[in-house]
Amino acid sequence: MDEGPVGGGSSKRSAPRRSSRTVTVRAPQLVDLVGAKRAVRLEGRLSEAATAYSAERFPDARRILSPIVAEVPDLAEARELYGLTLYRLGRWKDAARELxxxxxxxxxxxxxxxxLADCRRALGQYGKVDELWEELRTTSPSGPLVNEGRIVAAGALADQGKLAEAIALLGKGFKLPRRPMEHHLRRAYALADLYERSGDVPQARTLFAQVARAEPEFLDAAERAAG
Structure with a gap:
């Protein structure tokens, strides 16, 4: 799962840790699409792109993926990784097309x-954000994935000036666990940001402080708690 834009993105999300590991991509469908010999070559190129993406070398990943997507547009793995790469480069419309x-x-x-919802949010397509959130919520996949969708949906409401609704969506039934995982911290940080924007500074400070105590280096939570 992608962890958000590199900078200037539409959501306040923490960036993933840069990785130097080699990523191997397996795409069995390639054999049917391009033949066995060509499939080996393209899998190697996909692995190079995935490794570049993992290391946050997004322009390199884009350069590798663009011709692959043009050659094999029906390969889901390539369209997914290309979409995530474009998203990290802030190319919202192009990323949405690929995703x-x-x-x-x-x-x-x-x-x-x-x-995908964050791309739509950046483009001001709030109706599509709502549709995607509803699909995600009703499908009920992993908790962290639903958490990410909830953050984006709440952010879209806030963009439209609906801060009370955004806080209600993000805060419903939420309490930071004693041993929070990253998706808990992300939700708490986003909720604190909404409280601050709504003028509830004490509540915002409390949440920022909780995040900072759990993970001192999490974004600028400590600085905002003290501010």
């Missing part, structure tokens, strides 16, 4: 709905 194709090619996968 829409990924959803179609996979028969309706919601794995990248939070990222």
């Amino acid at each position: 829409d194709a990924f959803v179609e090619l996979t028969g309706g996968s919601t794995e990248q709905h939070p990222v």
Whole structure:
């Protein structure tokens, strides 16, 4: 799952840790699409792109993926990774196109709905954000994935000046656990940001402080708690 834009993105999300590991991509469908010999070559190129993406070398990943997607547009793995790469580069419209194709090619996968919804949010397409959130919520996949979708949906409401609704969506039934995981911290941080924007500074400070105590280096939580 993608962890959000590199900078200037539409959501306040923490960036993933940079990785130097080599990523291997397996795409069995390639054999049927391009033949066994060509499939080996393209799998190698996909692995190079995935490794570049993992290391946050997004322009390199884009350069590798663009011709692959042009050659094999029906390969879901390529469209997914290309969409995530474009998203990380802030190319919201292009990223949405690729991730829409990924959803179609996979028969309706919601794995990248939070990222796709964030693209739609950046484009001001709030109706589509609502649709994607509803699909994700009712499908009920993993908790962290639903959490990401909830953050984006709440952010879209806040963008429209609906801060009370945004806080209600993000805060419903939520309490930071004693040993929070990253998706808990992300939700708490986003909720604190909404409280601050709504003028409830004490509540915002409390949440920022809780996040900072759990993970001192989490974004600028400590600084905002003290501010």
